[in-house]
Structure formats: structure tokens, C-alpha cells
Amino acid sequence: MERYDARAIEEKWQAEWAREGAFAVENPAPGTEGDSRHFYMLEMLPYPSGTLHMGHVLNYTLGDVVTHFRRRNGYTVLRPMGFDSFGLPAENAAIKEGGNPLEITERNIASIENQMRRMGWAIDWTREVSAHEPTYYRWTQWLFLRLLEHGLAYRRQAPVNWCPNDQTVLSNEHVVDGRCWRCGAVVEARNMEQWFFKITAYSDELLDDLETIDWPERTKKIQRQHIGRSEGAELLFRIDELDRDVAVFTTRPDTVFGATFFVVAPESPLVDEIVDGTERADEVRAYARVAAARPTEERASREKTGVFTGRHAINPANGERIPIWVADYVLMQYGTGAIMAVPAHDERDREFAEAFELPIVPVIDDAGSLVSSGSFDGLGWREAIAAITQWLSERGRGKAAINYHLRDWSFSRQRYWGAPIPVVYCEDDGIVPVPDDELPVLLPEIENYRPKGEPPLAQATDWINVPCPRCGKPARREADTMDTFVDSSWYFLRYTDAHDESAPFDRRIADYWMPIDQYIGGIDHAKGHLLYSRFFVKALADLGLLGFREPFQRLFHQGWVKLGGKRMSKSQGGVTPDELIDRFGADPIRIYILFQGPADQDIDWTPDGIDATVRFVRRLWRVVHEAAAQPASAAGVDTPLARKAHEVIARVTDDIERRFVFNTPISAVMELINELSKAPEDPAARFAAETAVSLLQPYVPHVAEELWTVLGHARLWEEAWPVADASLLQRETIQLVLQVNGKVRDRVEVPVGLSEAELVERAKASPKVQAHLNGDEVRAIVVPDKLVNLVV
């Protein structure tokens, strides 16, 4: 028996798979149905901002086990790979290193590809795409133009999140606790002209369709919360002095009789209108300016501030004149940017009223019935919502309304490393799309690409100055680039048809593979990437480009790999995948990362753990070699070892297929190996060894392949998944548990299928049971073939 040499074995089989293109799959030939058993397995693609860390190893090893499992169960499995190579992560890495983003990104991609090959992951490399390649971003630009044509992309002046460190606008989804998702700098509010995708047009569908997909409940919650649908009413408050109505949104129209003041957001255009020409104008404008510029974080945590405008609005319910204030606790981006304040029943309004000594009028009593509300007194508040909405609506002073927290996705970035937005600004023609046949708008090479507030592309004068595509007069290109999340909103579609030169993808091919059967990635993308991609698919379906409306049918989030209690989000000394492969080999790492516990749970990296799996692989190696010296097992051989093997086949298959758990299958095979090593000359020894190797192949594909040849076979990666023989799963005897008053007192071996009466008889025959019965009368609870409980 040769020594287990991980490096030699792994290099041998990796070379073999690469030579054959073993994991490449073909699209169905045009006009054919394709394979009815096909499966699209995808893990979120990496940012090439460095090399892979142990978190990636968990993610992709999980996907690898599923890939092998499905392949061997007769599915054609599409399992591609690519790189999210544009955007902040890659560009910031380049800046940090002080080099050219293209060179650094491509160098990182090459090292990651090498790491992936060394891990032995079964990837179809023929479909590899990277977001920064012109052959890819040409189609990102093309898709943008389609969305622009249909009004789903637009440009407007709006308050946006500005990261002062990364010098760019950020989407709402990538402001985390008031800070930038990449660098952690406190985000500022700015009013700028920016590009948006109209994701809000899909608020209801994004919410409703969550019911149709198989996702973790917590992820659905995050998306529901982020969409934040709330039902209520829009009510009109009149400002006599200005001779106009102002609408407010409220979820509690039942409390309108308690509205004792009115508040306008500092950013609201209404502020100017209200104070124009009044003696308080300067004071109010000064407050509004300062308040609007305050960082969101500070604005949320501070004590209430505000100023009285001197003007009044009329409460549509009771006709009272109530003072209009400007205060920064009211947000311009939600509802109408103005609110009716009901201090008796809203905590924020109460705080404000207390701070500024404004009247507080309760309109709902402790029993939940209305008071001081005219003819509505006595009505329950829930019924009052509908009743008051209807009453005001009949009088032309309101209507039922729905509001959402979700805002349109701002996707223009004042940065270099991204897909240029393919439009031109012309003095006469305004925003002019670049014609399709001029795509891609190539990202020019420029010397100083570092962020400086102004988009770096604005300085590329040769590039930016172009004739207007429509009238030919001098015009300027858009200098902003696209958010990296635009690239990753459709990459899974490109994989299906990666080399298409006439379209981003062929609808028939995309419809064939999609939706993705199993998607795996971090929960940190719950409301960013996972929401944007859903929006893209719905929008593209509405444009007739796709025949389905959800991209990810089934979703799984792997846990974090932690070192010293901290998430590993970059490679850390001593536990980088490369160092570990060098020291132990890829197979032990793969099995280690899945054996630690449930894959959706965080795991702590421990050196002891990896030692244990190295030991297990060596033991497997030895025990299988010993079994290989035994004669071949007869088909259907019936020994305890054979039965164990069949039981393990059933358990492993069920665990992976139905339960989607990956740690217990390893335990089950360990049990089989333990039994085999205790019965090395059992007639089923060879069968048990073959079973163990075969079941473990998705986890340790290299050593399993090698051992498969030792057992006299070839090409395990194409071998059908083993099937348990049902007749050998049937037990002839069982261990009957005997309880007295619910406590276990004895266990006896009995044949299966005894009648209840026989089982009770066996129970009563046990001396240990008798010792606890004291001859008393008993009642028996019988679970056939399992347990007898005698109750005194």
C-alpha cells in the first residue's frame, strides 16, 4: 500500500478533469427540448479584491457537494463561475496596492482561478465571465439602454448618500448603520443629480412573490422589512394663506382629530413656499439648511429640533388651525415629506410636542375607542381607520393610500472602475442613448483614476467629448459609471449563454436553465444583490427578454468561518486556503469545513479539527486498501456489515437531498468505516469500502477517485449514486425499549412484527421491569417495534 500523498493524488485528478473538461455542460441544440433532468447550481461569485479566504472555501465546497450529488443522480448540472470584477471592492484593492485596476484585478482573478482548481471544485470553466471584460459589460450597457427606453432607468435630482472616503454616491442598501458598506465612513446626505432604477415599480410584486420561492424565512423577513409596505391614507390639510392643499401620509387616519400641529421636512420645497415673504423666513431657512445637511446617523439619534414657520394649516377633520413647523425628524424621502402630528398617539410627535410645548389631545381611550372625535366617538380605532378615511374621501379631503420604505436604486457612481453609462448629453437633444451598434462604450485607460469627488472619467477629454449621436453637435459622455451591483444583477443569465455575440443571452436558453435551482451565498446580500437581481429579472421579463419572474428558486446561506471570534472576510496568516492545501491537501480541508457543524451555522477555525480530518482521510485510505485485498462481494450479500452499508446509503442520500445537511453524512460514513475496520474479512468488506468511497466522493473527490481505482473501478465522478437495497434495510430484530412510568428500565432484543400482546408479555418478563412493578396492576402503552411503557 502506498502512502497517502494528497498533493500527488490531487494534481493527478485535477489534470485529468481539466484535460477532459469533465464538468462542462452543453446547451440544448436549437429546436430540441434538452435534458429534462437539468439542474442549475450557483454560488455567489467572488470579488477579485484579493484571494479566496476560508469563507469562500465553505461556500464553494458546499456547492461542489451538491453539484457532484446531482450529477451522479442523473442530472445535467450547470455550475459556472465568474468574477464580480468591477466596482468598489476591486478598485479599492487596486488603490490600496497602488497600481492599475485592470492589471491588479486580472492578476487576482488568475490567482483565484488557481485556488479554485487546487480545491478541486467541479466548475464549468467554458462559461467563465468577468464583469470588467468588454464582452460582458457591452451587454450590461445594452440592458441599461433597454431599461432606459422603458422608463425603468431615469436621471433626477435627489437626496443621496455620499461616502466622503470613497468619494461616491451609495445606494440605500449599501449604507449600513449610517456608514459605507466598504470603508465604514459615516455617510453624508447630498442633493445631486443621479441615475436611478425604478425598483419601486415592483414593490408589490417583490413582496408578493416571496411566497413563491424557497428561501430562508429570515431572508424573506429582511426583504419584506426593507420593502416596508404600509397601508393608510393620504389626507389633505389646507393652508389658507397660500390658498393651497398639502397632502400627508398617515397609517393612522383614525387619529386625525388629535392632530395638533403640522410638520414639514427641512428638504421640502414647501419650506420656501411657506415662509416666503414672512418675517421668520431667514430663521426657518437657516434651520432647514443646517438640518438637511446633518448626517443621517446624527439626525436619527439627536434630540428633537425644529422651528415654527408662523403659518397654519387646517385640520380637515375638525377645521382647527394648527401651527406648521419645520423639523428634521420628518424625512423628505418618505410619504409626502410632511406629516400631521398626533402627539397623544405617536411617540416622536409626543417628544416634539413636549420639547416645544405644543398641545396634546388624546383621541383614543384605554379601551381603544375614539374620543373627542365628533360623530366617531365610541368607535373602535380599527374600524375608525376605514370610517374616517371614507368620510374624508367623500368630502374630497383624503383617500386610502399605500407607502413603501423601498426607494429607487441609485446606481451611478463617481468612480472609475465600472461600466460606463452609455448616454451622451447634448445641449439640444438632452440625454441621448448611445446607439446599440456603438456598444460597448469602452472604459478608457486613464492615468489618475483615483476618486476625487468629480468622476475621474470627466478628465478623459478625448473620451468624454463626442458628437451627439442624434444631431452631431459637440456633446459630452456621461462620466459616472455603474454600481457593481448592476453587473451582478444579471451575470447568472450570461452564464447560460456566455459566448453570445448578438445578445446578452438567448431567451430560450435562459428559460431552459433558469431559475437557478440552488443558490448559495452569504446573508449579507439579503437586501442588496438578492433584491436587485429579483428586480432585474422581473423587469427583463416585462420587456419580453425572459419567460420567468424569479431568479433564485431555492436559496441557502452558509455560515461565517470565524477565527478568534471574528468573521474571516480576508485571508489571514496561517489559515489561507493556499497554505492549508500545501500542508494538508484540498480533500481534508473540504471535509473539515463541512464536518464542523450545520453549514448554515458559523464555525470557528480550529487546528485540532483539521488534524482530525487528515487522520480520517488517512484511515479511509488504509481501510479501503485492506478491503481491496478481499475478494469482490457477491451481489446482495447479507451480513451485518452489508446492512450497515445500505443503511448509510439511505441516510447520506436523504441528508443531502431532502434535508440539505452536510455534516451528518460524514458521520454516517465514519460509522461505516469503523464497522469495516472491525470486520475486515466480512464477505461484504469490499462492498462496504466501495460504498464509503462512493458516498464520500462529493466531499473528497480526489482521494475518492484514487481509491476507486484501487478498488478496480474507474471514473467515479460519472458513476451513478448508490441506491440502498430496501430488503436489506429491513431489520429482523429490534431492540425493544422497556419503560415503567416513562422511565427506561430495560432493553431487550425481540423479533420485528410482534403483536402488542406479545410485546407486553416480553416487557413483563424482564426481571428489571418486574423489580419496578412490585406486582401492581398496569396499563400498557405500546409503540410497535419500538417501545413498551408500563404505567402503574
Next chain:
RNA sequence: GCCGGGGUGGCGAAACGGGUAAACGCGCCCGGCUUAAAACCGGGUGUCCCUCGAGGACAUGGGGGUUCGACUCCCUCCCCCGGCACCA
């Protein structure tokens, strides 16, 4: 504050429809092999008690409940992790 997920040996965990709690692995202890160590092999290992047995009691964050029987279901409290948070 609101919402979601958790709490099981010294440690990672298992127990899937209420039916043997702790499979599998780590660590530790004893033994074998060895000049020795490593590696490897065999055995033991929840806690406590005693009369040391084919013994008993107690054990799944605390308390209570349902049940013949609860890690599992219900109520309540405590703790940990995550998401959201002036969204009217």
C-alpha cells in the same frame, strides 16, 4: 423598541412526525506496539450517590404546564447572535 434565529457533556455537535439524550469527531484517561517518541491499534469517558451493581438519583438556559412519555408542543422569564429603527 419591533422582527427573526439560537441556548444540549470539557469542546464542535447528533437526536428529522413527542418514544433509548449525547451518534460522529475533538480533548482527556488506561492499555498495546516501540529502545523511545510520533503515527497507528484496543478500551474507557454527562454529573452525583452508595452497599461499586445486570445499582440508584439527577441531567438538554431558569420556572411552570400538557402527556403514559417532552431537547421536541404550550405559557413565562433570563441570556446570546442577527436584521430593522425618527418610514408618520
